Amino acid sequence: MNDKYLVIVPTYNEKDNISDLIEAILEQSDKIDILVVDDNSPDQTAVLVEKLPRFNERIFLLKRKEKLGLGTAYLAGFGWSLEKNYDYSISMDADFSHPPTALCQMLNLSDKNKNNIILGSRYIPGGKIIGWKFNRYLNSYLANFVTRLMLGLPAHDATAGFKCYPRIFIQSLDFNSMLAHGYAFQVEMLCLAKQNNFSVTEFPITFHDRLVGESKISGELVKSAKIVWQLFLRQTWPKQFLKFCLVGLFCALIDIGVFYLAKLALHADSQSLKQISKAISFLVSASASYYLNRTWTFASQEKAILSQATKFLIVSSVGLALNNLFFFILTGILKLSDILGLILAIGIVMFWNFFGNKLWVFKNVVK
Numbered sequence: 001m002n003d004k005y006l007v008i009v010p011t012y013n014e015k016d017n018i019s020d021l022i023e024a025i026l027e028q029s030d031k032i033d034i035l036v037v038d039d040n041s042p043d044q045t046a047v048l049v050e051k052l053p054r055f056n057e058r059i060f061l062l063k064r065k066e067k068l069g070l071g072t073a074y075l076a077g078f079g080w081s082l083e084k085n086y087d088y089s090i091s092m093d094a095d096f097s098h099p100p101t102a103l104c105q106m107l108n109l110s111d112k113n114k115n116n117i118i119l120g121s122r123y124i125p126g127g128k129i130i131g132w133k134f135n136r137y138l139n140s141y142l143a144n145f146v147t148r149l150m151l152g153l154p155a156h157d158a159t160a161g162f163k164c165y166p167r168i169f170i171q172s173l174d175f176n177s178m179l180a181h182g183y184a185f186q187v188e189m190l191c192l193a194k195q196n197n198f199s200v201t202e203f204p205i206t207f208h209d210r211l212v213g214e215s216k217i218s219g220e221l222v223k224s225a226k227i228v229w230q231l232f233l234r235q236t237w238p239k240q241f242l243k244f245c246l247v248g249l250f251c252a253l254i255d256i257g258v259f260y261l262a263k264l265a266l267h268a269d270s271q272s273l274k275q276i277s278k279a280i281s282f283l284v285s286a287s288a289s290y291y292l293n294r295t296w297t298f299a300s301q302e303k304a305i306l307s308q309a310t311k312f313l314i315v316s317s318v319g320l321a322l323n324n325l326f327f328f329i330l331t332g333i334l335k336l337s338d339i340l341g342l343i344l345a346i347g348i349v350m351f352w353n354f355f356g357n358k359l360w361v362f363k364n365v366v367k
């Protein structure tokens, strides 16, 4: 195939790496050109690039006035790649952490999986990290694990920087609404892949810690954590879950209030009248819960209200049965205290109820 690939390399003070890296990349395939995005590196990285033999033939340079962050450097590179009609854009660090020799496999995979994002992964079988101290490894592994869990990302290496993006994916991005300017950019790109229904194909790479030059990662960790949190809140389900819990709390109060009112009104001293009061309070609170979840939490416009309400009742009843079952297991078998058993059972069943409602009862939500 005659596809053209642009490897985008953001640089800040990479004079000891850039020339060798460029040479190593160009050796891999004729289909590859390189764009260095340099943020006015004080060590004159850009000057070195301009002196290379194939400058402005296969090697290009985008100079920015100041250090504006890794994420915006890639966006500038993507914009350039679209303008020059490249079929694929590859993101790659300048410090040899991403092995240039893995580019051939990346190109093959992108050829076989045309519209997929291809990702060089450290965290799948066969993937390796060389040169990191245990602390650095633990930090990266945990950050990766938590990020994947919070955002439900479609890849094992959520923070990977070595990726090949098809043109169609880059075109689907709204550059102005990107949150991350720095390192969290890599995570945001995977969020957007998921959101825009692009598949990710991972292949294992051996990641090397930089041998020369200085890392720029310090100070990025806190900023990245903030962005991951913002991305988490951007998803619909955490907001829905919060609303669902508030509705649950409100309706539990309605249940208690109506029960006492009904008991007063019926002068309910006997067990059977108390049962009737309980049935009334359950009906009122379940109706309120259905109404609020339909109109507020999930904003459903489903016309078949009867069948939706029946499903809601089924999920709630199974939830009630599960609640009793878990309470029995936790306190009767595992011998936890009643209050702990109650809290844990309610917690577990809340997730059952929420996802039962989200994925079944209110699944036909019109946005």
Ligand SMILES: Nc1nc2c(ncn2[C@@H]2O[C@H](COP(=O)(O)OP(=O)(O)OP(=O)(O)O)[C@@H](O)[C@H]2O)c(=O)[nH]1
Pocket: 009, 010, 011, 012, 013, 014, 037, 038, 039, 067, 068, 069, 070, 073, 092, 093, 094, 095, 097, 209, 210, 214, 215, 216, 217
């Ligand atoms: N243009 C530009 N490039 C940057 C900026 N910050 C980092 N880079 C480049 O982004 C790539 C990754 O940065 P590194 O310092 O290697 O960060 P890291 O790989 O997370 O950290 P190490 O493991 O210590 O190497 C390198 O090519 C840097 O030169 C920036 O603000 N602007």
Ligand SMILES: [Mg+2]
Pocket: 093, 095, 097, 210
């Ligand atoms: Mg690095």
